[in-house]
Amino acid sequence: MTDLSNDYEGEYPIRVEGLTNAFGDHRIHDGLDLKVRKGEVLGVVGGSGTGKSVLMRSIIGLQTPTSGDIEVLGRNMTHPSEEDDIDIRSRWGVLFQGGALFSTLTVGENVEVPLKQFYPEISDTLRQDIARFKVRLSGLPDEAAFKYPSELSGGMKKRAGLARALALDPELLFLDEPTAGLDPIGAAAFDNLTRELKETLGLTVFLITHDLDTLYAICDRVAVLADKKVIAVGTIPELLALDHPWIQEYFNGPRGRAALVAKGDPKLDAAAQVNAECAVPATAHSDNSRQTGA
Numbered sequence: 001m002t003d004l005s006n007d008y009e010g011e012y013p014i015r016v017e018g019l020t021n022a023f024g025d026h027r028i029h030d031g032l033d034l035k036v037r038k039g040e041v042l043g044v045v046g047g048s049g050t051g052k053s054v055l056m057r058s059i060i061g062l063q064t065p066t067s068g069d070i071e072v073l074g075r076n077m078t079h080p081s082e083e084d085d086i087d088i089r090s091r092w093g094v095l096f097q098g099g100a101l102f103s104t105l106t107v108g109e110n111v112e113v114p115l116k117q118f119y120p121e122i123s124d125t126l127r128q129d130i131a132r133f134k135v136r137l138s139g140l141p142d143e144a145a146f147k148y149p150s151e152l153s154g155g156m157k158k159r160a161g162l163a164r165a166l167a168l169d170p171e172l173l174f175l176d177e178p179t180a181g182l183d184p185i186g187a188a189a190f191d192n193l194t195r196e197l198k199e200t201l202g203l204t205v206f207l208i209t210h211d212l213d214t215l216y217a218i219c220d221r222v223a224v225l226a227d228k229k230v231i232a233v234g235t236i237p238e239l240l241a242l243d244h245p246w247i248q249e250y251f252n253g254p255r256g257r258a259a260l261v262a263k264g265d266p267k268l269d270a271a272a273q274v275n276a277e278c279a280v281p282a283t284a285h286s287d288n289s290r291q292t293g294a
């Protein structure tokens with residue numbers, strides 16, 4: 001793996017070394033390395049089927065790797081002790097692609113599930129109060145706590161899933177394509193919420209996305225999955241300077257250029273900015289335009 005900005009001396013709450021995953025003869029990862037920095041939003045990108053979700057599932061212990069080492073918050077995830085396993089699972093929150101809410105429970109009850117599981121001793125009243133607070137923290141109105149998932153819009157479902165992911169005051173937040181299926185305004189609002197929560201709660205965020213606007217708007221660094229590995233991890237300007245064909249196509253393709261222009265970040269490489277402005281008609285950029293690299 002090419003770590004493009006290796007001047008960092010802080011902690012790595014997630015370390016993956018030599019990860020190999022295979023389903024039968026189908027090898028998904030082969031010697032994949034990745035280190036996530038404390039307090040960053042790390043975007044994870046790659047073509048469809050490159051194993052982004054399998055990587056996330058391996059990190060949170062839902063997928064047993066064929067080989068390799070995974071350490072989360074200092075604990076070995078490949079061979080955790082039972083005690084470690086319970087402790088570590090209470091220190092992260094996960095928003096799965098479809099939200100994964102229990103359809104027969106209200107939003108509030110969904111948020112209560114992890115609280116009941118990890119803190120069975122707390123009273124019903126306190127648990128309900130915490131759940132309502134998390135619902136509000138996720139930008140939902142109070143009354144949403146009493147609704148069933150089927151009564152919510154797609155954006156509200158994502159927020160409800162986020163409320164549940166935040167139930168235990170996690171240090172790590174895993175988001176699998178959080179803006180997929182949202183309208184541009186809803187997606188931008190969800191991006192802002194993620195960034196705000198990361199800053200106020202001091203979260204480290206592992207974020208799988210195809211959404212180029214999300215990458216530009218909220219990711220501190222981006223890890224690129226290709227050829228069964230993380231081929232590079234760095235800021236977008238650092239990635240743009242690389243010569244890899246997939247990275248060039250992804251970030252410098254029409255959608256990538258439009259997202260770059262939309263972002264208009266002065267830190268981005270000036271030459272890339274000029275190229276982008278030449279290549280993208282002015283009408284391609286509006287406040288509501290979102291670009292996916294899918």
Ligand SMILES: Nc1ncnc2c1ncn2[C@@H]1O[C@H](COP(=O)(O)OP(=O)(O)OP(=O)(O)O)[C@@H](O)[C@H]1O
Binds near residue numbers: 048052053054055
């Ligand atoms: N439980 C499983 N059994 C067999 N194959 C699986 C399993 N889970 C994932 N795969 C395969 O692993 C590969 C990677 O899947 P994964 O869902 O991680 O891709 P992805 O990069 O997240 O894709 P997308 O961007 O389309 O969501 C795919 O070919 C998928 O079919």
